[in-house]
Amino acid sequence: MGTANRILIVEDEPVVARNLKTFLDHYCADVRIAPDGRQAIDILESFEPDVIVLDYRLPQMNGLDTYSEIVRRHERQVGCVMITAYPLETIAEDAGRRGIRHMLCKPFRLSELQQMVELSAEDASHHAH
Numbered sequence: 811m812g813t814a815n816r817i818l819i820v821e822d823e824p825v826v827a828r829n830l831k832t833f834l835d836h837y838c839a840d841v842r843i844a845p846d847g848r849q850a851i852d853i854l855e856s857f858e859p860d861v862i863v864l865d866y867r868l869p870q871m872n873g874l875d876t877y878s879e880i881v882r883r884h885e886r887q888v889g890c891v892m893i894t895a896y897p898l899e900t901i902a903e904d905a906g907r908r909g910i911r912h913m914l915c916k917p918f919r920l921s922e923l924q925q926m927v928e929l930s931a932e933d934a935s936h937h938a939h
Contacts (some may be wrong), residue, residue, distance in 0.1 A: 814889070814931035815839045818859040820850040820870050820876060821893075833920045845869075847876030853895070854880060856917030859888065861921070861930045864865060864910075866894035866901060872900070878908055891923065 813891035817838050821827040827843045834841045846869050866873040895916040912926045
């Protein structure tokens with residue numbers, strides 16, 4: 811995978827998270843999982859992902875609020891692929907306002923995820939320069 815060497819998966823369904831990790835492990839050097847937004851934010855204290863694969867519906871704090879908090883704390887855009895079972899226009903609009911350009915509706919093909927991760931990594935690298 812292009813520039814995505816480190817990926818953080820934020821997904822509260824353990825089976826889905828493990829399946830995504832197993833797939834992405836083939837392409838990336840370091841893939842980690844957080845089951846919710848708070849733990850994702852904590853992991854980022856010691857781990858800087860190139861891309862976050864972020865579920866919209868999470869316990870306590872939804873994916874959009876999690877992403878906003880990550881950007882606020884780390885003062886940089888992070889490539890992000892939002893995954894959701896809710897193909898709602900309002901989620902897409904809100905995600906776009908917050909800087910999330912890539913969304914996948916569940917169920918999706920893993921090849922689609924790979925493509926979105928690569929695009930998100932490219933986006934993030936352009937913001938970094």
